[in-house]
Amino acid sequence: MKNEIVKDEEEAYTLYCEYAHSKDFGVRKDKLYYFQGSSVIRQKRFVCYRHGEKEERPRKSNKASFNHIDTRSNYPAMISFKRQTPNNPFMVDRFVMEHNHEMASPKKRHLLRSARSITKTKKLVIENTINAGIKPIATYSYLVEETGRDDVLGYSKKDCFNFIHQLMKSKVEAEDAQSVVNEFNNRQRMILFFIGMDNRSRIDYDIFGDVVSFDTTYRTNKYHMICAPFIEINHHWQNIIFGCAFLSDESAKSFKWLFSTFLKSMGGISPQTIITDQAQGMTIGIREVMLETRHRLCQWHISQNAPSHLGSLKNDKIFYKFFNKCMSDCDSIIEFEETWQMMLDHKWLKNLYNIRHMWSTTFNNDVFNAGLKVTS
Incomplete structure (x- = not known):
């Protein structure tokens, strides 16, 4: 050597x-x-x-552990x-x-x-037999019979079963949920799921459901779907989830179905106020389904979007002083109007002004809001 x-x-x-x-x-x-x-x-x-x-490591707890020889x-x-x-x-x-x-x-x-390893050729044979519906033990027996005896096979029965387990697991992870998503996309149909909660959540909704937060900004799952929870806070300022939706798009049709399903699961009772991010399809859905609900926009999302629309104004401290005052510190509608006029003329601000009743606390003091101003 x-x-x-x-x-x-x-x-x-x-x-x-x-x-x-x-x-x-x-x-x-x-x-x-x-x-x-x-x-x-x-x-x-x-x-x-x-x-x-073998390195001796201190035990982190008094829990029983399995000691290998x-x-x-x-x-x-x-x-x-x-x-x-x-x-x-x-x-x-x-x-x-x-x-x-x-x-x-x-x-x-x-x-x-x-000394044990499953070659690429053998892995392909195992995969083909499993896909053909042959059981793992029969697959292993066939491979042993093909080579003559198990000591020249190159791997053990456990190795074979472990590979089959990983093979089946990878198929589930890669194909199961994704195949459903692909099928709906191929048919050009929207994917809508609503997961309702249990009776405890319905009781909580009866007590704390006057103000609901609905956030569609969670898009971290690998199937590229929108995760949108319905959330409220209780008297201890703890979050309560009433339900959760998974959407493939943010069309008005999707939101109309979703809000109808949500109200149905909650006994047909609409919240007094719902706080969301700014999305046209969502606004249409709430307007047509939750007829008696006050729709408000999340102030945090407006604050986050402001710098990208305001250009050089984002560094103007006086401008932001007036802007923040309009968000939460005006005591009357007259004061809000006067403060808004003090800010510079800007297209994005003009559009925001047109929907001022949906995000400024000044226009929503007549409806119970539980102190909520953001979706999460």
């Missing part, structure tokens, strides 16, 4: 595993070292699976591959053959972890 040359880490590992299998011991990957200032491997070590001593015996056998430059191949620079424990018997050496 001394002065043996290999092109990469994988070839080095294969070489040492073949040697170890012929000598009846297993291999484990050990330390590696990089060239300074780069991610290119300079040196890689492989050791016997019984090399070193420690098979390590500070076995010194190892091999080190090293190269001089990033472009050079690896060469064996250290090789220790010393043994201090019994080797695996010839009948059991095929069970050593480093």
Whole structure:
């Protein structure tokens, strides 16, 4: 083995595993070292699976734990591959053959972890048999029969079952929910789900449902759908979720269906006030379904959107003083109008002014709002 040359880490590992299998011991990957200032491997070590001593770690709690049998015996056998430059191949620079424990018997050496692997060809065979509806145990029996006996198969029954488990899990993750999404998209149909809560939530809605927050800004799931919870606060200022929607779009049709479904699940009782972000489809849906509900806009979203529309005004402290006063600090409609006129003439502000009754507290003092000004 001394002065043996290999092109990469994988070839080095294969070489040492073949040697170890012929000598009846297993291999484990050990330390590696990089060239300074780069991610290119300079040196890689492989050791016997019984090399070193297990590190004793303090227990974090008094909970029961399962202790595995420690098979390590500070076995010194190892091999080190090293190269001089990033472009050079690896060469064996250290090789220790010393043994201090019994080797695996010839009948059991095929069970050593480093001697077990499922090749790409075998993985394809397993996948095809599972897709054909053949049970895992029958698949394994077929593979054993094909090779003649299990000790030359190259992997154990557990390895085979673990691969099948991962295969089925990946299919569920990649295809199950996504296939539903794709099917609806192919048919150009909207996807709408409403998850209603239990009886406890309906009781909470009867008590605390005068003001509801509805936020459609959560879009973090991998299926690119909108997660929109219906939220209220109780007398302890704790959030209560009455329901949650998943939408594929923000059209007026989607929101009309959603708000109708929400009211139906809550006994047909509309909230006095609903606070949302600014979206045209949502506004239409609320206007047509929640006829007696006061629709308000989230002040936080308006504040976040303001800088992108105001240009140089975003650095004007006097302007923002008037702007924030209009948001929450005007005591009367007259004061609001006067303060608004003090701000500069701006298209976005003009449009915001036209819907002032939906976001300024000044225009909503006649309706109970539970102190809410934002959606979340």
